[in-house]
Amino acid sequence: RAIHRLDYRPPAFLVDSADLHFDLDPAATVVRSTLVLRRNPKAEDRHAPLRLDGEGLTLLGIKVDGVPFPKTHYTLGEDGSLTVPNPSDILVLETEVRIAPEENTAFSGLYTSGGNFYTQCEAEGFRRITFFPDRPDVMTRFTVAITADKARYPVLLSNGNPAGAGDGEGGKHWAKWEDPHPKPSYLFALVAGDLVAVSDYFTTKSGRDVVLNIWVRAGDEDKCAYAMDSLKRSMKWDEEVYGFEYDLDVFNIAAVSDFNMGAMENKGLNVFNTKFVLAKPDTATDGDYQGVETVIAHEYFHNWTGNRVTCRDWFQLSLKEGLTVFRDQQFSGDQGSRAVKRIRDVRGLRAAQFPEDAGPMAHPVRPDSYIEIDNFYTPTVYQKGAEVVRLLHTRIGAQAFRRGMDLYVERHDNSAATIEDFRAAMQDASGVDLSAFAKWYEQAGTPEVTAEGEYDEAARRYTLTLRQKTPPTPGQPEKRPLPIPVAMGLLDAGTGREQPTRLQGENEARTGTRTLMLEDAEARFVFEDVPAPPVPSLLRGFSAPVKLKGLPLDQLRTLAARDTDPFTRWDSGQQYAAAVMLGMVAAHRRGEPPGFDPALAEAVRANLAGADADPAFAAEALPLPGEGFLADQMDLADPEAIHLVRRHLRRRIGAECADALRETYERLADTGPYSPDGASIGRRSLRNACLAYLAAAGEDGMRLARAQFDAAANMTDVLAALSLLAESEEHGPAALAAFHARWRGDELVVDKWFSIQAMSAQAGTAARVRELQRHPDFSLRNPNRVRSLLGAFASGNPYRFHNRSGEGYALLADAVIALDPINASTAARLVGPLGLWRRQAPPLSGMMRRELERVLAAPNLSKGTYEKASKGLA
Ligand code: ARG
Ligand code: ZN
DSSP states (O other), rough: EEEEEEGGOOOOOEEEEEEEEEEOSSSSSSEEEEEEEEEOOSSSSSTTTTBBSSSSEEEEEEEEEEEOOOOOGOOEEEEEEESSSOSSSSEEEEEEEEEEEOOOSSSSSEEETEEEEEETTTTTTTTTSSOOOSTTTTEEEEEEEEEETTTOEEEEESSEEEEEEEOOOTTTEEEEEEEEEEOOGGGGEEESSOOEEEEEEEEOOOOOOOEEEEEOOTTTTGGGGHHHHHHHHHHHHHHHHHHHOOOSEEEEEEEESSSSSSSEETTTEEEGGGGGGGOOTOOOHHHHHHHHHHHHHHHHTTTTTTTTTTEGGGGGGGHHHHHHHHHHHHHHHHHOOOHHHHHHHHHHIIIIHHHHHSSTTTOOOOSSSESSSGOOOOOHHHIIIHHHHHHHHHHHOHHHHHHHHHHHHHHHHTEOOOOHHHHHHHHHOOOOOOOEEEEEHHSSSSSSSEEEEEEEEETTTTEEEEEEOOOOTTTSSOOOOOOOOEEEEETTTTTTOOEEEEEOOOEEEEEEEBEEEEOSSEEEEEOOOOOOEEEEEEEETSSSSSSOOOHHHHHHHHHHHOOOOOOHHHHHHHHHHHHHHHHHHHHHTTOOOOOOOOHHHHHHHHHHHTHHHHHHHHHHSSSSHHHHHHHSSSBBBBBHHHHHHHHHHHHHHHHHHHHHHHHHHHHHHHHSSSOOHHEEEEEEHHHHHHHHHHHOOOHHHHHHHHHHHHHOHHHHHHHHHHHHHOOOOHHHHHHHHHHHHHHHOHHHHHHHHHHHHHHHTTHHHHHHHHHHTSSSOOOTTHHHHIIIIIIIHHHHOHHHHTTTSSSHHHHHHHHHHHHHTTOOOHHHHHHHHGGGGGGGEEEEEEEEHHHHHHHHHHHOHHHHHHHHHHHOOO
C-alpha cells in the first residue's frame, strides 16, 4: 500500500480551469464543479483513462460537455475516486456532490469549527470536497462562487481577488472569487462565517496596494496586532532580500481553533491555527509571540516558494518546506539577534529531528516511499531540509544563492518543480558543482563527525583530521560520506585568542572563520605557522546538521569561555555540561554519590557577570542541557537517572550561585509596558532562567516565584512562575486553581494550564493526565487541546512518560486508539513517542512495544496510524 517516489508518472489529464460553486450548509453542502480538461501532451499513455480523486463524496449529478453522463460511462471506485475509461481528449466535466462539513472531525477538506466553515486541503484534502486530480502537478485557474445564509455566514472568502458579491433569495447572499494564478488543488481554500477583520494595507515596491485582513471571531480583534505587524515586515523583507513581491490585491488570513497543524499557505487566503495569530501580552508568552512572527512569515514566504513554484509530487515536499523554513529562519534572524535565533533553531533540530533520524521513522529529506503523506510533514522534511538549503547557501555564498533563487523562479514560475531543479538552478547560477549535495537529500541519519588534532612543535604545524560516519537507518544499512562544510578557526590554547590560519599550499594567512570541506570519510587539513598547540573551534554557526563528538573537556571549556563564534561558545558550554552530567548519570547508576564539578557553578557566575552585554545569549547559555539532549547521548536512555541528576545539579547550582542569581533577577526587573522585541525577550528569559535555579534551590526561590506569579502583568512571567510552582506540593494546587479560574474563558491559555500539569515532574503526573482527560475543558476533538495535554506529556516529560509503572505508555495508547477514528492525522502524530522504544532499556522497551501492538490491533485503524505503529514495531 506504499507509494514509491520512482513510480511518478505525469498526469494523464490537465485541468485548464475549474469553476466551483458552493452552497454552504453544515449538514449538506452542495459543490458544483465545472472542469475544463485536456489530455496532457506529456503523458506517457495517450489512451489512459481519466481518473479523478474523491473521498466520501455523494455524487448527485454528472455531465460531460453539457450532457448528462450515463452511469455506464464512468465508475466509482472503492476508494471514492471517479474514473472515465474512454474520455475524449478535451472535455468539460460537470459534477455535483454533497458533503457534510459538520461531520468532518478530521479537519481535512471542508469542515466546521465554532459554527464557521474552513478548509484544509494539503496534502490530499481537496478530494474530500469535489472530484479532481488531487495532485500538486496539476495546476489550474480557479473561480469560486459561494452561496450561504447571510445572517449566519456574513463573510465569504476564497482564494485570489474578490470578483463580485450580492444578495440572493431566502436570506442568502453570494460572493465570487477569482484567482488569476494557476495553482494545484492543495492550495484551494474557503472560509465562511461570522468573522470580523482587523485590516491594514501594504504597498508593494512596484506600487500595488494590497489590503491585508486578519479574520477572527468577535472579541479577538485586540490580539491581532503582532500578526499584522509581522506580516508587513515579512512582505517588506521578501522584497528586499529576494525581490519577491506580492501578486494579488488582497491578502487574507483566517484564524481557526480547530486545526491539525500550525497554518496553511493557501493562495491569498492563509488559514491559521489561532495559536499562531492571536497574541496579547497578558495571554501570550514571548515564545508565543516568536511563534506568531515565524509562522506568519513562513506562510507568507510560501507565496513564492511553494505557490508560484510548487512541488511536482509529495516526495518533493522539502522543496517548498525546507526552503521556506530556511527563509523564515533568515527573516527572524534579521529581526533580532542572529546568534540567538541560530541557537534556538539548532536546539529545536536536536530536540526533534535528531531523534527522528535515529528512530524507526528515519527518512531522507526527500523520502523514497510513504503510506500516508501526512506522516511526512516532519522535522526531517522541514528542519533538516532547511539545514540542507543552508549548506548550499554556505557553499556558494549569499550572492550566488540569490542569483540561484532568481534563476529557479525564472525557470519554474507557475509550474511544479523538483528538488533537482532547485539544485540545478543553484549550480548554474553559482558555477559550483553541487552534485555531491544530492546525497543530503537521499540519505537518512545524522552524520557523526570526529576531530583529531596533532601539533608538531618543531615544524610549527598543526594537522587536523576530520572523520565522518553515519549510522545505518531502516532500509539504508550502508551510508556514503556526505559533503560537510566545517566552519572553523583556531584559538591559542594559552591566551584563548583567535589565530590567523594558513593551510598548506596557501600563500597568506587568513583571519577569522574559514570553511573546510569534509567530502570523504576522512580528510586531513594541515595548518602552517602555528606558534603553539591550538584549540580548534569547529562547526561554527552549526555549519552542518551533524553531531560533533568527542572533543576533550578542557577544549570545550576554553571554547565556552573564549570562542569568537557565539554559537560555538554556547554549544561548547552545553556539551561540557552534558559530558559532566552523563558522568554523574553513570555514577548514579552505579549507586555512587553524584559529586559536583565546580566549573559548572563557575560558568553560571561568569555568564551572569557578562550577561548585560547580551542578556538573550546569556539566557540561552544559563540553563543546563535538557533531559532529551542528554538521553540522546546515551546508548540507552535512563530518563529517571537523567532527571534526578539534573534536578540535583540545578538545586546545587541554585544554592551556590544564589547571590548572583538573585542580583541578576532583581536588576533585570521589567519596567514599562510589555514589548516582544529581542532585547526585552532576552531580559525576561534570563530573569526567568535565574528564577528557575532559585526555585530549584529551595523555599526562598519558591516564594519569589509565588510573588512573581501574583504580580506579573504578562503571560511570560506568569507562566514561568507557574511552571515552577507546579512542582511544589505546597504551592502548586492553589496556583493552578487560581490560574484556571482567571483564564478559563481563553482556550489558548487553558492549553497552557493543561501543558504545565502534563510536564510536571511530580509523582502523580501520569494519573493526573488520565484524570485531566475527563476534565470538562478537555476534548479529543480539538487538536490543540490534545497536543497540550497528551503531546506535552509524551514528548515534553520523559521522566514521567517513562515511569516504570508503564501507565504513561498505556494512557497514550488509549488516547491514540480513541482519537484515531475522530482525527487520524493527530492520532498518528501522537503515537510517535511509543515508536522510540529502542532507546529505552527493558522492561520499559517491552512495555512500549506492547502498547504499540495494542494500537496496531485496534479495529479499522487509519493508514497513517497504521504506518507509524507498524514502522515503530518493525
Ligand atoms: N504547508 C503547511 C506549512 O508548512 C503545512 C500543511 C500540512 N498539512 C498536513 N495535512 N500535513 O505551513
Ligand atoms: Zn510550510
